[in-house]
Amino acid sequence: MWGARALAAPQRRKFVLVILRGAADGLSITPPVGDRAYAPLRRELAITEAALPLDGDFGLHPELKTVHRLIGAGQGRFAPAVAMPAAGRSHFEAQDRLEAAAGSDVSSGWLNRAMASLGRGAPVEGLSVGPVAPLVLRGQVATSSWSPGRAVETAARLPMLVQDLYADDPLLGPALARGLKTEVLAQANLARLAVDTADTPEAPNAARLSRTLQGDSREAATRLGDAVAGFMREETGADVVAISLDGFDTHANQAGALSRRLAYLDALIGGLQGGLGQGWGETVVLVVTEFGRTARVNGTLGTDHGTASTALLLGGGLKPGGIIGDWPTLKEARLFENRDLAPTADLRSLFKGVLAEHMGVDRRALDTTIFPDSAKAPPILGLV
C-alpha cells in the first residue's frame, strides 16, 4: 500500500476532527453486545438486537449505517474505551481539556499547535465549520471559519472600506481578510453544488441551497459534509478541519435524542466521503467526545456524566486492525468509581498517532509543545 501511494501524484493529507459536544454515549455508539453485563446495566437503553453487526463483541448504533459500511470495507476502526486523563465530569472543563490538552492553559488548541509545527515546511490551512470557533483550532496560526448562510458581495465597496478601517486592528483585520477569502471559496463551492444537485429545470439557486444546509435532517448533514469536502478539495483549501456537533448530553429519554444526532453524524460522514472522492484516500476523520456516560441507566431513561467513551477513526487509507485500545468489560468490579466505563487508553495517544503517521507531525513536538506533559500517553501507531 505504501509503494502504490508513493507512485501516485502527491496529494495533501487531510484531517477532519469531529467533536461531539455533551459527552456522547460510547456504549450506544458501539454497543458491547458481547459483554454480558451490558444489558442488565442499561435495561431499556441497551442496544442489542437492533445493533448493526460488527463481530461477536461489538455492534454499531442502528443509525450509523455509513460508519458500518466503512468499517466493513476496512476504512473504519474504533476505540471503545478512551478518555482524556483527569477529565472530570464537567462538560466545559472536559471540553477545554479535550481541545487544549495543555493542563490549565486554554489559550490555544492542540490542533492549532500541530498546524504551527507542520507549518514550518509548507503552510497548513485550517477551517472550523460552524458559527462559533472551537478552542481546538484557536492559537497562533490563523485559521478560517465558515458556516452556511447568506453571502456577502465580496467585490462590493463596503467590504473593502471596512478592511481599510481594520488595517490596524490585530483582531478584526485578519479575521475579516480570512472571512472574505473563505466567502469567495464558499460561493464558488455552493455554485458548483447547486449545479451538481439541481434536479429542477430552473437555474440552480445557491442561496436556496445554502438554506438547506442548515437544519438537523440527514439531508442537511449530507449536504454540509459535501460542502465541507468542497473546501478541502480546493488547491489552497483546508487541510485540517474541525466540526462541532451539539446535542449529545442525554440525561433524560436518551434513545430518541441520541438516534437523531447519530443519524446526523452518520450523514455528515457520508457527505464528506462522497464529496472528497479520490481525496478520501488521503483523509482521516476522527470523531471524539469530551467524556462518556454512566454505565447504568438513570431515573429518567437517560444517563449521567461518565468517563470513557468511543472514538471513531475513519478514512480511505487506514491500516486494517481490530479495536483500538482494550475493552475493560462492564463487570461491576471493573467499572471506574463503580459507575463508569473505565478508560483503557488516553485520547492523546490516538491524536498523536494520527498526527504523526498521517499528517507527518514531528514526534518530538508532539511530546512537548503540542501535548505538554504527555509522557504517559505514547502515540498509538500503525493506524494509518
Add this chain to the structure above:
Amino acid sequence: MALPDRDLQAAIAATRFGLGARPGEIDAVRADPQGFLLAQTTSRPVPDPIRALPVARAEALQAFRQAQAAFLKANRQQDRKAVDLRPELSAARTVLRDQIAADVLERAARGATTEAGFAERWALFWANHFSVGAGNFVRTATIGPYEAAAIRPHVFGRFADLLVAAETHPAMLLYLDQNGSVGPDSPLAQRTARRPDAKRQLGLNENLAREILELHTVGVDGGYTQADVTEFARALTGLTFRGFNAPAEQVGETYFRQIAHQPGPRTVMGVVYEVEGEAQALAILNDLAARPQTARFISRKIARHFVADDPPPALVARLEAAWRDADGALDQVAAALITAPEAWAPAPAKFKTPYEFMVSSWRAVGAAPRKPADLAMLTAMGHRPFYAPSPEGWPDEAAAWATPDGIIKRLVWTQDYAPRAIGAADPSKIAVEALGARLSPATATAVARAESRGEGLALLLMSPEFQRR
C-alpha cells in the same frame, strides 16, 4: 487610577455599562455618568410574586399537550382520526410558537429602547448566568416567563433569593431534568418497584445538582466532589412543579412532592443537613449562596462580562469584597462595579456578541425590532436568543465571536440593514451620538466620506470601536 474625563465617562457609561447609546443619551448622561448608572441599581421591592407561568401561557401549553396526546394516540393506534386531529395540533403549535416569538421580540425591543441600559445589561447577565436553553416546545415556552418571574425581580436583591427563584422555577426544573428525579429510597420509588407492571425503575437525576454547584454557585473549582453532587441531588428530590394536568392557574407553581423525596439527612461539602423534606434543599442552596467561593466565582464572571476577558484582579477583588460585606446584596455589588476605577479604562476591551451588536445598532439609529424576522440573523450568527447550547450559557470572550465567519455575518447583516435604517438621517451625526468621545478620527472620516448615507451608517456599525464596548 484616575477616571477619564467626563466626555469619555459619558460614552463609556452608555456603551460599556449599557447596551449602546441612543441618540442624545451621551449628552444627557454627561453631567453625572456614575450617578446615572447608580440610579439604575435601586433595589426594587418584589411586589406580589410574579406567577411562574402566566395563565394564558399555561392554557396554551395545556391545549398543545392535549392536542399532541390525542394525535399521537390516534397515530399509534393507526386510527384514521389522526388525520383530522392534525389541524388542531398544528393550530395549538402555532399559538405557542407565536407566544415564544413574542417573548424573544419583547426582550430585544426592551434592550433597544430602554433608558436604563445598565439595568438591562445586568439583568441579561443574570439570565445568562442561570441560563435555560430551548429544547422542545413546552420547555422553550417557559423561558420568557422564567426571565420575568424568576430573574428580573431579583437582580438587585439578595443573591440567595435570586438563586432559589431560578432553581425552583419550572423552566429550570424542566431544563435540567429535575421533575423526573426521584429518591431511590423514597416511598414513590419503592411503591413502583413493587409493582409487577412497572415500566421502569424510578431514580435519581444529578443534572440540576451538578449545574448548581458547577455553574451557578461555587464553580467548578469550588471544592465539591462527585459525592457532594449525588448527595445534593438526593436532597433535591421532591422539588417539582404542578404539571399540566393541574388547573391552569396552578400550572407551573413550584411544589414539593414528599413521596418522591429521598429520606434522611444529607452531607454536602462537609455540612450535615438534618432538616428534612422541602427545607433540606433550601438550606443547602442558602449555604451555597453564602460560601466565599460563590462570591469569588461570580465576581470574576461579572468582571469578565462587563470589563475585559482577562479582568484586572483588583476589580475582581473589589467586587468580591463588596459581595461579602453586603452578604450577597447585588445592588451593592453593582455599585462596586460602577464605582471601580478599573471599570472605566478608556480602551474598549470587550468585543460585542452578535446580540449586543444588533441591539446597539438599533439603539444607535433610535430604532427597535418590530417583528421576529428582524432577529433572524442572530441564528446565522450562532446567537439565537433562548437557544444557548448548554447550561453554561453564551460565551463572553472575543475568541468565541470574532471569527472570520462571525465578522462576515455581521457584514452581511449590516449591508442589508444600514441602507434601510438610515432614512434621511445624517450618519456623521449618528456616529457622534452613538460613540461620543469613543469615536475615532479614522472612523469619523470614513463615515463623512461615504458614498451614500447607508454606506456611512454601515461603516459606523462595522467600525472597530462600534464592534467593541
